[in-house]
Amino acid sequence: MALEGRTAMVTGAAQGIGRSISEILLKNGAKVALLDVAEATGTTLKKSLDGQYGPERTLFIPCDVQSQQQFKAALQKAVETFGHVDIFCNNAGIANENDWEKAVSVNLMGVVRGSYLALEHMNKLSGGQGGVIINIASLAGLGPFPGAPVYTATKHGVVGFTRSMAATSKMSGYGVRFNMICPTFVQTDIINSLTCPAALGQFAHLADPTRKLMEQHGVLDVSRVSEGFLQLLLDETKDGEALVVVSKGSQYYTFPSL
Numbered sequence: 211m212a213l214e215g216r217t218a219m220v221t222g223a224a225q226g227i228g229r230s231i232s233e234i235l236l237k238n239g240a241k242v243a244l245l246d247v248a249e250a251t252g253t254t255l256k257k258s259l260d261g262q263y264g265p266e267r268t269l270f271i272p273c274d275v276q277s278q279q280q281f282k283a284a285l286q287k288a289v290e291t292f293g294h295v296d297i298f299c300n301n302a303g304i305a306n307e308n309d310w311e312k313a314v315s316v317n318l319m320g321v322v323r324g325s326y327l328a329l330e331h332m333n334k335l336s337g338g339q340g341g342v343i344i345n346i347a348s349l350a351g352l353g354p355f356p357g358a359p360v361y362t363a364t365k366h367g368v369v370g371f372t373r374s375m376a377a378t379s380k381m382s383g384y385g386v387r388f389n390m391i392c393p394t395f396v397q398t399d400i401i402n403s404l405t406c407p408a409a410l411g412q413f414a415h416l417a418d419p420t421r422k423l424m425e426q427h428g429v430l431d432v433s434r435v436s437e438g439f440l441q442l443l444l445d446e447t448k449d450g451e452a453l454v455v456v457s458k459g460s461q462y463y464t465f466p467s468l
């Protein structure tokens with residue numbers, strides 16, 4: 211199996227894209243630490259995965275990525291349980307233009323926090339074994355998403371941070387690759403935010419145009435994202451790359467040179 215002996219940590223793993231990524235990692239032989247703030251959903255998922263893969267292959271840890279204390283403790287528990295973590299996926303995210311400060315806290319600060327905690331563990335310069343960090347951005351991290359300016363800002367931040375960390379890691383000799391996935395619309399709970407006035411806040415009047423954008427771009431099954439994740443994970447030549455996953459297929463994004 212391609213990932214035999216590897217151990218991953220996935221945030222927002224209880225449902226949606228994070229669950230699909232966790233399942234493809236398990237299918238390919240990895241052990242997975244599942245982190246999520248939704249304790250009941252995560253616990254139910256763990257029970258289901260125990261039945262499919264046995265209780266030794268996964269660990270569910272309730273964790274809010276906004277909390278340094280919870281996140282650090284979760285990584286420590288995963289390392290104590292599995293021995294090491296060499297694959298880290300910062301996936302947890304929300305879409306809420308009303309509570310935009312929370313969106314920044316989860317989508318951007320949570321990704322920075324998780325990336326730094328993972329780097330601290332993986333860094334070869336401080337006794338780590340190296341590894342790969344894959345952050346879940348969005349097509350909204352590569353261009354304007356009307357009606358969701360803060361969500362767009364957080365995803366642009368994830369893109370810029372991930373690219374800069376890849377360059378920083380390479381120049382420093384950390385032995386850690388940083389990459390990202392930029393999906394279009396995917397059939398999960400988060401897209402309900404697109405038409406939910408509470409989540410759209412002052413831009414609720416743009417629910418219809420946003421719905422039209424969704425119809426124009428199509429809505430993918432979560433498996434398309436997790437398949438892209440596995441492709442990116444297994445290609446050790448990829449560092450600082452954005453894999454775009456859209457209806458017509460997946461391709462690596464070419465960033466404009468300055």
Ligand SMILES: NC(=O)C1=CN([C@@H]2O[C@H](COP(=O)(O)OP(=O)(O)OC[C@H]3O[C@@H](n4cnc5c(N)ncnc54)[C@H](O)[C@@H]3O)[C@@H](O)[C@H]2O)C=CC1
Pocket residue numbers: 221222223224225226227228245246247248273274275276301302303304316346347348349392393394395396397398399400401
């Ligand atoms: N569904 C879509 O159309 C797209 C989603 N994305 C991104 O994919 C990622 C996953 O989202 P989906 O699976 O689509 O949504 P989802 O809402 O189905 O799943 C998100 C998961 O993250 C968890 N979560 C939320 N806040 C958290 C926190 N503070 N700490 C820990 N866990 C937390 C939730 O409990 C949930 O299990 C997000 O970063 C999202 O921005 C990117 C492009 C498209």
Ligand SMILES: CC/C=C\C[C@H](O)C(=O)/C=C/C=C/C=C\C=C\[C@@H](O)C/C=C\CCC(=O)O
Pocket residue numbers: 305306347348349350352353354355356357358361393394395396400401403404423427
């Ligand atoms: C409030 C948002 C809630 C959920 C959105 C979902 O999670 C998500 O991230 C969906 C993103 C879908 C974006 C689809 C199309 C965006 C198109 C353009 O605005 C920018 C995209 C790409 C530009 C890249 C380029 O052409 O150079």
